[in-house]
Amino acid sequence: MSEQHPAAVVPAVRVAVPAGTTAGTAVREAGLPGKGADAVVVVRDPEGRLRDLSWAPEIDVEVEPVAAGTEEGRSVIRHSCAHVLAQAVQQLFPEAKLGIGPPVRDGFYYDFDVDRPFTPEDLRALEKRMKQIVKGAQRFSRRVVESVDAARQELAAEPYKLELVDLKSDVDTSEVMEVGGGDLTIYDNLDPRSGERVWSDLCRGPHVPTTKHIPAFKLMRVAAAYWRGNEHNPQLQRIYGTAWESQEALDHHLEMLAEAERRDHRRLGAELDLFSFPDEIGSGLAVFHPRGGVVRKEMEDYSRRRHEEAGYEFVYTPHITKSALFQTSGHLQWYEEGMFPAMHLDAEYDGEGKVRKPGQDYYLKPMNCPFHNLIYRSRGRSYRELPLRLFEFGSVYRYEKSGVVHGLTRARGFTQDDAHIYCTPEQLQDELKSLLTFVLDLLRDYGLDDFYLELSTRDENKSVGSLENWDIATEALRDAARASGLELVDDPGGAAFYGPKISVQAKDALGRTWQMSTIQVDYNMPDRFGLEYTAADGSRQRPVKIHRALFGSIERFFGVLTEHYAGAFPAWLAPVQAVGIPIADEHVEHLLQVAKELRARGVRVEVDTSDDRMQKKIRTHTTQKVPFLLLAGGKDVEAGAVSFRFRDGTQVNGVPVDRAVAAITEWIARRDNTSPTAESFRAVL
Incomplete structure (x- = not known):
């Protein structure tokens, strides 16, 4: 999952840089901006490498300017900000030893070996010092170290940097930001007036020209982290921060973080009484409460119905x-x-x-697919039975490390809506195309409609089977993905050991991307299990197997939908769809009769007969995100009507009971994923 932000739209221009001229000079002479979100902060050389603006090529070249407001520009800003953080730490905590400080999605971090953990007060002091450094417009200056011995001598007081020098060929993503694969380089922060070196760090770069090109940043939090991710190494203090091309972009990011926190499914799960994670059961193992159970049942029931219509057969296997x-x-x-x-x-x-x-x-079991192979193999199969589509809501258990367990979205026990399709090689392409259409349509039915696809290909160190079959499977998936018309992004080496996969990446209401459905083509499991079918010519042939999880898991999809809707589920999914709120006790009987009529039509309805005042009842059930509040006073009872109040506070008054019941029933039946309002609901009255 990741948050998405609009990137700057930069014209596809190329700038000529004569030999011996700096890229920065050429960019300025081309009239490209040097300030603001569109400021050019680095360039891309003809080989695709990012270069500092101080870089001067030895021959005439053309470069591509990279603006601050692009993803690559932001990454450079963040890495430069990590250097400013490290400088501030060593100025305020001179004993601190430096780890690494790479950019990461939406921010950066830097690891430090210090005598004690950083406190919130320390972060405030560090931010203040960083702002002074940024205001000082220190220049980032790249310097090639003549030899490994020279680097060791210069970095003698930095044990972790010395280790990186010795591991110069390491290609880990974080560590390559420090040493890279070419020359050993150090970046000096230079005083703009005297030119004297203020601070230095081992790094391959590139960086923004000066600290003034870091217009907006914030330190976020501190966490413990083992050096190089190995628990046998020393534990360091990791400071996380974020940096952006403008204060406006930073403010937007912080607001999105605040909104994400308000939408956190773990928080909403408790507030709305949907599910919990009792300590007595264990980490990553959820129990669903009655209201959460209603939502889950609705999700599952609708999915079952759609699968039945699509020709799937239901199976069950042990745990x-x-x-x-x-x-x-x-x-x-x-x-x-x-x-x-x-x-x-x-x-x-x-x-x-x-x-x-x-x-x-x-x-x-961590997955259901081997069990389904046994069902297929339980008797002889004919080509006339294929494609055979087996479907199961199968609970599986995976030992996720405690550090990555995260509510419902990364659990240890969960239920997959798992299908395995056995088909002939000739049926594969049509089956994949129709399957992808089925998957996308069903996700849209639940209110997700912004997708792209990711194609995960073979990991040469973790795979089984012939290269020929891997190539056939990969191209079949690629063709199906292209036929969908969606953007396709490659994920080299990301496949499971038995076959490549397409994963559907869906964006939620905050623009965050979640991996949803997966479709995998597998030539290897049928071979390992000896699966066969009798072909039209009487020969015995191997089927091709397609693995497909539509939601991924019920729990994870539940968590995603909870955050997508901020707990305000569409009426058809809402645990309580309507609540009657009487103005006084004498109006209770009228609402009980309305509730009886709604219940007879399958509507989940309650009547609040508590001693709370009406306004408190309205607040309570609005907070519980009930889509339809039915108010009744004396005039409503006399007219045989109810008044509607919706989640947004709008109202429709005096609706005859028969029309109200019919309208609520119709709204729910059509599975409208928007929240009803006075304006939208009048259309069905």
């Missing part, structure tokens, strides 16, 4: 299995770290405690 199943599938070889440890069962002992019958290892 545990003998280890032999996962040995055959290959999961014990390639996925064991993601599985819960084995349970050793079934051993029998004689009276003296000696083993009479050895036990066996059983595993909680």
